[in-house]
Amino acid sequence: xxxxxxxxxxxxxxxxxxxxxxxxxxxxxxKDRFFEIxxxxxxxxxxxxxxxxxxxxxxxxxxxxxxxxxxxSRYEFFGKKFIDLILELPMIVSPAALGAIILFxxxxxxxxxxxxxxxxxxxTFYGIILAQFTTILxxxxxxxxxxxxxxxxxxxxxARTLGASSFQAFRSISLPLCGKSILATVxxxxxxxxxxxxxxxxxxxxxxxxxxxxxxxIFMRLSVADIDGAVVLITILLAIGxxxxxIVRQVLGGRSNASN
Amino acid sequence: xxRINDLGMSAGNFSVNDISFSVPDGCCHVLLGGTGNGKTxxxxxxxxxxxxxxxxxxxxxxxxxxxxxENRFISYVPQDLALFPHLNVEKNIFYSQRFKKNQSRxxxxxxxxxxxxxxxxxxxxxxxxxxGGEQQRVAxxxxxxxxxxxxxxxEPFSALHYTMKRTLWSLLxxxxxxxxLSILMVTHDLDEAYxxxxxxxxxxxxxxxxxxxxxxxxxxxxxxxxxxITGHYNYFSGKVSNVKNNDCLVNFTMLGTDFWVKNIGLNPxxxxxxxxxxxxxxxxxxxxxxLSNRSNTISCKIKNVYETSHYQQIxxxxxxxxxxxxxxxxxxxxxxxxxxKFEINQEVTASFPExxxxxxxx
Numbered sequence: 001x002x003x004x005x006x007x008x009x010x011x012x013x014x015x016x017x018x019x020x021x022x023x024x025x026x027x028x029x030x031k032d033r034f035f036e037i038x039x040x041x042x043x044x045x046x047x048x049x050x051x052x053x054x055x056x057x058x059x060x061x062x063x064x065x066x067x068x069x070x071x072x073s074r075y076e077f078f079g080k081k082f083i084d085l086i087l088e089l090p091m092i093v094s095p096a097a098l099g100a101i102i103l104f105x106x107x108x109x110x111x112x113x114x115x116x117x118x119x120x121x122x123x124t125f126y127g128i129i130l131a132q133f134t135t136i137l138x139x140x141x142x143x144x145x146x147x148x149x150x151x152x153x154x155x156x157x158x159a160r161t162l163g164a165s166s167f168q169a170f171r172s173i174s175l176p177l178c179g180k181s182i183l184a185t186v187x188x189x190x191x192x193x194x195x196x197x198x199x200x201x202x203x204x205x206x207x208x209x210x211x212x213x214x215x216x217x218i219f220m221r222l223s224v225a226d227i228d229g230a231v232v233l234i235t236i237l238l239a240i241g242x243x244x245x246x247i248v249r250q251v252l253g254g255r256s257n258a259s260n
Numbered sequence: 261x262x263r264i265n266d267l268g269m270s271a272g273n274f275s276v277n278d279i280s281f282s283v284p285d286g287c288c289h290v291l292l293g294g295t296g297n298g299k300t301x302x303x304x305x306x307x308x309x310x311x312x313x314x315x316x317x318x319x320x321x322x323x324x325x326x327x328x329x330e331n332r333f334i335s336y337v338p339q340d341l342a343l344f345p346h347l348n349v350e351k352n353i354f355y356s357q358r359f360k361k362n363q364s365r366x367x368x369x370x371x372x373x374x375x376x377x378x379x380x381x382x383x384x385x386x387x388x389x390x391x392g393g394e395q396q397r398v399a400x401x402x403x404x405x406x407x408x409x410x411x412x413x414x415e416p417f418s419a420l421h422y423t424m425k426r427t428l429w430s431l432l433x434x435x436x437x438x439x440x441l442s443i444l445m446v447t448h449d450l451d452e453a454y455x456x457x458x459x460x461x462x463x464x465x466x467x468x469x470x471x472x473x474x475x476x477x478x479x480x481x482x483x484x485x486x487x488x489i490t491g492h493y494n495y496f497s498g499k500v501s502n503v504k505n506n507d508c509l510v511n512f513t514m515l516g517t518d519f520w521v522k523n524i525g526l527n528p529x530x531x532x533x534x535x536x537x538x539x540x541x542x543x544x545x546x547x548x549x550x551l552s553n554r555s556n557t558i559s560c561k562i563k564n565v566y567e568t569s570h571y572q573q574i575x576x577x578x579x580x581x582x583x584x585x586x587x588x589x590x591x592x593x594x595x596x597x598x599x600x601k602f603e604i605n606q607e608v609t610a611s612f613p614e615x616x617x618x619x620x621x622x
Contacts, residue, residue, distance in 0.1 A: 157309045158342040160329035162406050163359035172358070176346050 025235060029228045037232040045209055046217040047236065053125065053213065054193035057132035058140070058186055065140040066182070070170070072141070073148035087138040099131055099202025123205045128213060131199035136189040143188065147181025148174060184248045191244035195237055261285050262306070262334070262410045262442050267315035269305045276301055276466040279315070281459070285409070288436060288443040290453045292477070292489055293463030299446040300339070302463075303412045306444065307336040319410055330359070334410040335403035339418065341395055343387045349398050350383040356406035365407045373404050377431055393424040397431070404435060413445040417452060429455045450490065454478065462486045484533060484620050492538045494589055497622060500530045510534065510619065516580030519556045519612060521619045531622035538592040540616035543574060546607040556612040563588055565602050570594065574602055576610055 029037075037043055071077070072084060090098060105111045106122050114121070121127040151174055159169040175182075197215035204211035206220050214237055221229035267279040276298035283289040291299045304310045306317055308329035316325045317332075324332045343352050353370065365373075374380055377397045382390065390398065396416060403411050416432075417425045433456060436443055447453050453460060454474055461471040464485045470477060481487045484495070498512035498519075508523045510532055519534070526532065546559060560576035567573070576589040589610060593600070602608070 152340070152342070154338050154340060154342040155344055157304075157307070157329070158336060158338060159344070159355070160309070161307050161332070161334060161336040161408075161412075162356040162402065163330050164355075165328070165330055165359075168359060172355075173344060177344075 022238065025231050029231045033228055034232055034235075037229050038236070042209060042212070043217070043229075043232065043236075046212050046214050046233065049125070049128070049211075050194045050213040050215075053128040054132055054190050054196075057129050057136060057193045058190045060129070060133050061137045061140045061189060062182075062186060064137060065144050065185075069141045069144035070148055070174070073145045074153060087141055090135050090138040095131075095135055095196065095198025095200075096202055097198075098134055099199030102127075102130060102134060102199065102203050122203060123207065123211060125204075125211070127204035128200050128211055131203040132193040132196045135196050135199050136193050139192065140185055140189045143185040144178070144182055147178040147185070150181070151177045180251055184251045187244050187248050187251070191241055194240055261318075261320055262289075262444060263316075263318040264306065265316040265318070267302070267305065267317065268313040269301060269310060270313055271301055271310070274298065274301075274466065275313070276305075277314075279468055281461050281468070281471050283410070283442040283444050283459075285442055286437065286440045287458040288433075288445060288456050290457035290460045290474075291444070291446045291463055292448075292450075292453055292460055294489060295448075297463045298466045299463055300414055303336065303414050303444065303446060307334055307412055308332050309336070333408045334412060335406045335408040336412040337399050337403050337414065337416055339414045339416075341399040341416075343395055343399055343402075345387055347387070348383070349379065349385050349387065349390070352387065352398055353379075353383075353402050353405050355402060365405055370401075370405045373401050373435070376435065377401050392419050393421075393428065396420060396424075396428060400428075400432065400435070404439065404441075409440070410442045410444070413443060415446055415448065418448065425449075425452065432456065462489050464489065481535075481618060484535060487535045487618060492590070492592065493535045494538060494541070496534045498532055498534060500526045500528050500532060503528060507614075514580065515558055516578070517558050519617065520614055521617050522614065524619055524621075526619070526621070532619050533622050534612075535618045535620065536612055536616055538573075538590045539571075539594055540613060541589065541591045542611040542613065543576075543591050543593070543602075543608050544611075546609050556614060556617075558589075558610050558612070560589065560608055560610055562602050562604055562606045562608060565604060572600075572602070574608075576608065 068083070072080060103122065106115055119126050121130050155173045155177065156166075156169040159173045160166065164172060194213075195215055196213075197219065200211075200213055201216050201219065204213075204216075206212070206216055208220065212220065214233055218230050218233045218237070221227075221233065262283040264282065265280055268275065268277045270276070274296075279302055281289060291302065293299050301310065305312055308324075308327060312325060316323060318324065319333055324334075329336075344355065347355065353374065354367075357367075357370075374383070377400065379394070379397055379401060382394060382398075387395065387398070400416070403413075417428055420428070429452060432443075435441070443456075445456065457474045459472065460474050460477040462469045462477060462485075470482045470486050472480075477486065478490055481490060487493045496512050496514055498510040498514075500508050501511045501518065502509035503523060503526065506523050507520050508526050509518050510521055511518050512534065521534065558578070560578045562574060563577040564575040565572065566575075572593045574591045574593065576591065591610065
């Protein structure tokens with residue numbers, strides 16, 4: 001057997017492995033029961049909560065990520081390497097540990113003051129947003145930075161000599177050139193936030209119809225042996241994930257034309 | 261007018277120092293030099309894209325040393341042109357109008373420039389669908405359209421075919437005269453430098469070796485390094501044996517002969533290096549007595565003959581050259597209307613005209 005056949009065999013094996021796992025889901029639930037659970041008030045609440053919280057978390061992370069990614073891509077400054085290192089934190093630390101860190105923060109003096117005078121985070125909708133924001137911020141900055149890295153600074157430099165200020169050059173040149181990367185990052189980070197479990201459950205807890213995001217709902221239904229319910233929610237998460245991957249690939253299709 | 265006084269800057273371990281020259285209105289100043297000698301660094305510093313270590317930059321009566329790039333009123337066309345890939349040709353050209361409403365040229369003027377550069381039919385094209393020559397023209401028009409009177413061009417035509425280069429040289433030259441622009445240009449191409457330049461500065465290892473008119477630089481080089489950057493030369497080392505009035509006799513042991521050369525303050529015993537352009541040496545068959553009785557001649561054999569589309573290259577050798585581990589004398593003959601037949605191993609006489617010989621202290 002030649003190398004081509006061996007390697008293709010393993011590639012096909014990978015596809016079959018995942019298809020078998022996914023298809024096994026549907027042996028547990030009938031079509032009628034599937035749609036009954038899908039359109040139940042509790043499931044629709046979880047979907048709505050997950051989508052809303054993830055959207056807010058992504059928008060907040062974008063506000064921080066855009067200037068941070070630009071600074072990391074374009075400038076040399078004191079502490080740059082440390083910032084770059086800290087971005088890895090959400091990727092290497094378990095989400096549960098990250099959630100625990102957030103939780104501990106709200107039990108120190110500053111955290112308690114914030115809870116009492118600014119906003120209640122622990123076991124609330126805002127806690128979900130904070131947990132998702134903390135988890136996705138690093139990856140959002142990384143992905144947008146990579147987009148800016150692909151754009152030659154010569155474009156902005158030339159724009160400056162043609163009369164644009166640094167902000168105008170950023171807005172008229174780098175931002176539109178990085179548009180596809182930013183859009184792909186937003187979609188990817190949103191999907192990651194929707195699927196976030198460890199930090200969310202630690203900070204926001206497991207309160208039905210209050211902090212029950214899709215992953216938390218799966219956990220809650222499995223814990224009471226509601227297999228039908230868990231299968232429906234897992235299918236929704238899978239559908240969101242595959243849809244997002246498809247959109248990201250479509251968006252990034254012609255990205256490389258600015259990387260001279 | 262662009263005026264540079266004692267400019268100094270650095271990038272990593274490399275630094276450029278003591279750069280001074282001026283580019284009057286309507287003039288083109290060319291920076292010549294090999295790769296890695298700081299030419300692009302100088303342009304980027306003048307454009308305000310790199311920090312300056314010392315010196316001053318003046319645009320007319322304004323000291324712009326500390327100004328941001330957009331307030332220097334200097335357009336810069338980098339080597340890769342940096343045409344904005346998300347904008348079409350028209351939007352690239354009119355880009356400066358978004359920001360410089362007062363200083364920018366009028367739409368009528370820009371339309372005239374577009375017509376001059378024959379870009380009318382390409383205005384709605386994507387940058388990606390342009391040929392190299394078309395992209396060069398768009399980059400130049402975009403720089404002209406900004407209304408800036410000073411243009412910095414970094415090897416603008418390096419990637420183009422010779423015919424296209426010639427067309428663009430002429431267009432650039434016309435535009436420069438029409439709009440009275442000061443152009444500072446970096447190039448490796450000696451033809452391009454001679455065609456476009458009024459003045460030239462030769463850069464070597466981050467310093468200017470010589471600044472002057474193009475005739476000065478090409479026909480009165482002040483050092484061996486300048487000759488290496490401004491043309492194809494033969495080099496031979498020798499020793500002064502006699503000094504008489506304005507001339508001195510130099511013994512070139514490696515050629516096995518003595519030549520009379522212009523005295524540049526030499527004394528007997530001084531070690532010198534002779535430089536002569538490959539195109540300045542005359543060659544005739546030894547059977548002819550037209551040159552053989554003159555001074556500064558040498559008998560050789562033809563070792564090789566090469567031909568390009570516009571010149572013949574003859575490589576000469578003799579026993580003395582071989583004895584001195586110096587292999588050859590290279591002669592380039594550009595007279596294509598009078599192509600002479602040369603055979604390998606043919607005996608010939610090479611004549612080194614005194615006024616074409618440059619002598620430098622070793």
